[in-house]
Amino acid sequence: MLEKIEDSVVIFSCIMHFILVIWIAVFSPSVKSQMTPSDSYSHSTMLQSGKILLYWKYTDSHITFEVIGQTTGWIGIGFSSNGAMTASDIVVGWVKNGAVTVTDRHGGSSNTYPPIDPQQNIEVLGGKELDGWTMIKFSRQIAACEEEYDREISTNTERLIWACGNTDPTGDDLVSGDYHNTDRGVESIYFFEPSTNFADLPTGPTYDTFDVLASNFLIPAERTYYNCILYKLPDFGGKQHIVKWEPVIQLGNEPYLHHMLIYRCGDIMENESELAKDDRCYSPNMAHFDTCTTIVFEWLLGAGAMTFPAEAGFPVGGPGDPVYVQLEIHYNNPNMVAGVRDNSGYRFTYTPTLRKYDVGVLQIGNYVNPKEHFIPPGAESFKSIAHCTNECVKSRMSVSETDHVTAFSVVLHSHEAGRKMRLRHLRNGTELPYLASDENYDFNYQEARYLNPSVSLQSTDNFQLECDYNTEGRVAITEAGLGVREEMCLAFISYYPKIDLSFCQSSVTMYASWQYLDIDMTKVNKVENTPGAILSHFQLTGPSNVAGKTVFEYMNELNWTQQKIEDFESFYNAAQHHGFCIPSNVSETTVTPFEPISIETPYVSPRKECLVGLPTPSSQTTSHGHKTTSSAIILLGILSLIFMLIV
Template sequence: MHYLLLISCFVTSIIGDALEPTNSVFLDRQKTVSFRWSYTDETITYEITVPGTGWVGIGFSPSGTMKGADIIFAWMVNEEPRVLDMHSEINGIPALDVEQDIRSFNMKQNGTHTTLLMDRFLDTCDEAHDFVITEDTTRVIFAYGRDAPKGNLPNFGSYHGRNRGVRSLRLLDKKLPVLNVEDDTSLKYFDVRIKPFTIPRRDTYYHCTYHKLPEFEKKYHMIQFKVMITPGREKYIHHLVVYHCKESLVTDQMLNSTEECYVNDQGDHWKYCTAVVVAWAVGMTELTLPDHVGFPVGSPGTPKIVKLEMHYDNVDLDEGVVDTTAVRILYTPNLREFDAGVLLTGHDVTPTLLVPPGSNDFVVHGHCTDQCLRGIMKHGNQTHVNVFGVFMHSHTAGHKMIVRHYRNGTELEPIAKDLAYDFDFQESKILPTEKTVRSGDNLIMECVYDTTKRTSITTGGLGTRDEMCFGFLMYYPKMDDAYCQATPDGRDLEKFFGKNNIGDVYYAAMTKKWTDYSRRKFNEVQLASPLLELCLINDGSIEGLKEPYDVPKIQHRYAESIGRCELEKRRRGTNRGWRPS
């Protein structure tokens, strides 16, 4: 009965039936497996409910599979719960942890369902087998079986069959309540909806339409955005962006047309529609703004015409698929304290975003330089802004994303980061603590790519297998919404390959026999190359910028704070793990 002794050493109490969750989702598409959780600075309490009265498993996985996962396995024995802290080194039966890091638990069955309630530290200090829960994306895996194990441990008779799954969540994100017009009669809404559109039989297609907003008799604040995907069309929609357009440049012909983006005169996109109103990507739910900010509408300079850009992903080349997706925007006459805006930073969509095949952690920087940011803030009559939310976006090769922040050569705490980025779960992040960005600061959108399973180069582009590197920063007080982006000057890339133009660079990169050394040296050249900037506001480009512009020189790097487990280990002067009580 070794496992029972282990549990009795570490479980402090049986927690009661009641749980007041701050978050609740279904882990499966059929909405049969519910997951609820709440957290403090040091602990997390979570509850899973599954069909049946056999066994239940819930875990946290770095990859979304059982391999490398931290797993809790539980079932009832003579009406008493048996709960085990386990781990899996393969996609198979998990193994028992030496340390049972379960602070408290409860389990109940009602004849049709099983519910397991758990409490643990975010960091249990079990470095070998337990998952550290952070603000990064967490892959939550689950499984359940109809029949309880016959012995003391899970066995082959405990196979889950199809009763398993995974869902990516950010467990420690700040969540805001979803608003509803039925609950608050002062709220109003309008939809930006495309006319019925047949998705082309193409792997990637960008569809652009222009829309007039309602005529507002006074100023309102837009406070919630919800994408209403046509049922059954979820797999086709990769992302969408709503842009604020200059109404004087949008013709009646454009308003009545639907066309492919970024072809023909759509190359003049920047001339017509510069500012981002809202962006959405696969995996996102509603975006609700904090109660002190709102995006203004109905006052001078606010959107009257918007452009809706839809990125369709039809990888199976299905035909006859009609879409009528809409963005529902809730607005209120009860104005918040501050008008909010969006600043877009990152790497422009160009081939200079070039990642060799076989790269593990290839770093790309999209700069928002001090000179561009200074120009934007001067034009907006601001000395600083407060960033309250961030949406970070890359494609399938992206696996880490960080919005870095620098002031006078010193790196500050990142504005936002996700070191376990999941392409299928791209959600806006409301920051737990707002970050102040001052005129003359530098921002870097850092995207880290994994192309170890690719045999050809990956470049910046519109397709899903191409790459992007964007950060949408939501801030207040509002300035003219702007693009603050930069890309490497191609001359250093040309020199690396011994070529005279960027087109030849692309061909040379395609045919090169890449090694770990050449990948590393090329990445160093990319990161150090002088910058060409895209520094735009609604009225046009910021004038007088030096170009090309040197990358910022950083004298002091930001040092992450040391966690309590590492601190206690150092205090004790030992490399052995410390167990929290």
């Protein structure tokens, strides 16, 4: 009997030691400065404050989020069309006394306390609190399952709103007093980027790298700053292929970097002393910046490396390839911290083992000319439609001895007044799915859209680029131009094999649009000694009531009612256009008048349908979406095991 008791004591002691080890491993906080995600994810980003990390992955029907915030209170994210809480779809969660609560909510009639939804269309997957950080994990359908309160997570740029509180709710749920103070913000995010663009680099070829980096740049103590630097590419000793690019982000500077762009610039620079000098972007200090108009590489916060398709590479070092590039870095410094220096930029991997195809970049859109592309002031919406005709595409494909190319990426580009963009793809009068579209365009978030699968562009295809602008609050005409307060309507298509076509654009001539606005073209003079073609450089000589005014002044004084804006939009988009078909040798440019084609069978984007019933949560939940952390159940099971072993 005594031996049995002694054996039982030994067994009990061993099991209790085991319990202690498990208890410490599971429930004791480890010493960490930041919580790591509980799962592997295809996408992630750090929100502006650096206090919230967002991870996500998705299937055809569902999207899973893990939100990690530097707080021991509640954290929340929301999906909004304009960055406001009003009419947004919100999820808020917290961990209190070991219990995880995640709730499905919505923005009310004002930017205050978000009421809880009648239906909880989320599945709570977990949560914890550790060393001053809180994590919540949940999934939801991509579709909007509660029409009045939910928002579909679309392929547009989403305005993600976020907030956090310092403490948990005092009761079982949030109340209006649980205010987030200044710990809140809004981010633009594109959630459905393919997680792997293309396969890893093949083994066999030799690879080398070169960097285009900032050089110990002192980030200004300003909320937003765009820094631009000109670089001359290395002497490659002959043609090479860039097969991969990746961001190089200086450790610790992640919260300050919003995006980085590489532009191709003109191939002749009269003054190379401008190279490697920092300057505020879109300023007139360096003349060569004006030639840097084609985006060829783009990185935004949260994005990773980009590997080109195995059969194609971006050409450098050969005839007609880029010589000079511009690095643009958008720094975001909301707390206006001083003294931070940065050496971030790009690393490019290239190989002398040439691939089958060169990657080309085709620019489609409105010809950037202020006297031909301009937008009325005070417009809630003004749509401008540019064209790339099949006559241009066919002629340049024929020169390159092909009848089709393969598109794998699109970048949409307008400036601060841009609100919506669509790159439409037409074949034989029928519209195919959009090559790219964004109903919530954000100038500060020009995310490349990778086409998965790639899309065949044929010599018989036409393309239309729609740009929808908002100029409410502006009292003057917005002209086309390079400045952010000027406008563009452009799309950059990355494709292969490269053909001899750089620009396929259109515009309505001044002789049509100015006459529509009752300007007598026989009474217009160019102001002497004025470079360029902006509207203020043209002066009216009559009739007498407008004589002496510039065209810019005349247009600003027109009574731009909403009806007049709509009428001008209808005229502009239906008027005869001139197409600009511009190859690498600009002397071979053709300019052809054409009538805009109508779309006989418009494409209708499919809408996600809510599936009936979410999967049953894997753990216990309450009617408010609370997930219970059942440490007591785990302990009870272990004690039951002890009892059985002893007995």
